Amino acid sequence: MQQFTRLYMDLDATNRTNEKLEALRKYFADAPPEDAAWAVYFLMGAKVQRAVNSPLLRRWVGEAAGLPDWLVDECYHNVGDLAETIALLLPDNPVPMEIPLHRLVHDYLLKLRAMPEEERRKAVIELWQRMDCNQRFVWNKLITGAFRVGVSKTLVVKALAQLHDAEPAVMAHRLMGNWEPTATSMLGLAEPAIMEENPAKPFPFFLANPLPTEFLEQESAAHYQAEWKWDGIRSQVICRQGQVIIWSRGEDLLTDRFPEIRDAAASLPDGTVLDGEILAWDVDRPAPFQDLQSRITRKAVTPKILKDTPTAFMAYDIMELEGEDIREWPLAERRRALESLLRDQEPDSSLYVSPLVNAESWQELANHRQLSRENRTEGLMLKKLDSPYRAGRVKGDWWKWKVDPYTMDAVLTYAQPGSGRRAGLFTDYTFGVWRGDELITVAKAYSGLTDSEIKEVDAWVRKNTLEKFGPVRMVKPELVFELAFEGLQPSTRNKSGIAVRFPRIQRWRKDKPADQADTLELVYDLLELHNK
Secondary structure: HOOOOOOOOHHHHHHHHHHHHHHHHHHHHHHOOOHHHHHHHHOOOOOOOOOOOOOHHHHHHHHOOOOHHHHHHHHHHEEEOOHHHHHHHHOOOOOOOOOOOOHHHHHHHHHHOOOHHHHHHHHHHHHHHHHHHHHHHHHHHHHHOOOOOOOHHHHHHHHHHHHOOHHHHHHHHHHOOOOOHHHHHHHHOOOOOOOOOHHOOOOEEEEEOOOOOOHHHOOOOOOEEEEHHHHOOEEEEEEEEOOEEEEEEOOOOOOHOOHHHHHHOOOOOEEEEEEEEEEEEEEOEOOOOHHHHHHOOOOOOOOOHHOOEEEEEEEEEEEEEEOOEOOOOOHHHHHHHHHHHOOOOOOOOOOEEEEEEEOEEEOHOOOOOOOOOOOOEEEEEEEEEEOOOOOEOOOEEEEEEEOOOEEEEEEEEEEEEEEHHHHHHHHEEEEEEEEOOOOEEEEEEOOOOHHHHHHHHHHHHHOOEEEEEOEEEEOOOEEEEEEOEEEEEEEEOOOEEEEEOOOOOEOOOOOOHHHHHHHHHHHHHHHHHHOO
């Protein structure tokens, strides 16, 4: 645990990529494989289910530190991070415990959730008392399911690749799928990946970058393939050794959640891996994304759901053909192979080839892009015809040219402090639009302002608070912000009757008084337009 804590602190103490990379390399070279495996697991973003909820932890630290609940809550609201608050409230231990990370996970973290509450309380407090401040901080992050540190999956992969003298793409592949945090798995990262040993293993996904503004002036449309940017679940369909496996980009196993796609893929030749998008399907075109949500969270799919919400797989690339890894083939050749493979699908098949958007100039493509919402897509994808299928977000070959977002002008109604480095600043905002003389909440947003704007809003909130509800401030309805968002859907959970998808602040409308902000009627017009 001391090694892992030191790694966390080293990573958290710097913004320099090379320093983070060196810290990771050193840790993986020195740590026992059974500990390093769990470090990889957590650093790659995987989590153990939350073992203890926040109210219990606040109560327990109050008991351990001899502090009243109200004082613990005030400290928490000021610090903004529960793990840090607990670590600071308890006295430091000059002789911290020595326990390997894997033992801490197996003996405590994985068992806490099943313990009766009193046993959990005793176990957690005992560990707090045996740890120093930094160990306690990292441990709290693990038990609350809030473990995050400023390091990307890509950097972890790069460190492991350098340590084992492998290409990052190869190392990323070894870590894909149901990678188990065991010493055997960790030692296996140094060995060549043998695909036959795990037919379910997906390839690392190739990710596109946002189209830069100067791109169209510097590049020729003749060198790129254009297709629609679908709004669904990015997935791989894998057919190997008589099995069909469907993985999401987030490495969730989706095979049983989409049986119609699984059954259609069963007719594909063995040794086939397709990249594409799972979409809710409406006869001959995508249905709105919200229709897909009823399928995402269900592990068991009933006949009624299959009938009411059919889905399809829109394939746009192929990485393996007849058991051969063809990711190094140029895109144009992979496209021909994909079209040939899926040409003879049955009319009622759930497998489709993503159609190309043909045009001779960027202007023609720009005209097509304006039809994106009409086609229930998010814009266009531009892919270089000679590009291989790479791993991760590599600039230069694949670009996403998204349609301009929807926007609305809304009034700031509530604010509360953020967390982490923004703790103590009011950075989490609630916005409303007008229904007659009443402001109706339509969205919450946490991003989009510059640091200087955040400080300015924070100062304004403190001077213009009407009421306090714990950490939340109700403010004078005076500030107007333009919110950007990707879509809308009906919602019975919200007073407004709608839910806004991916809202963020686009700009502060200092030029607009609050009474000129948008109305709920206008938002409903956008909802009708979005769902056509």
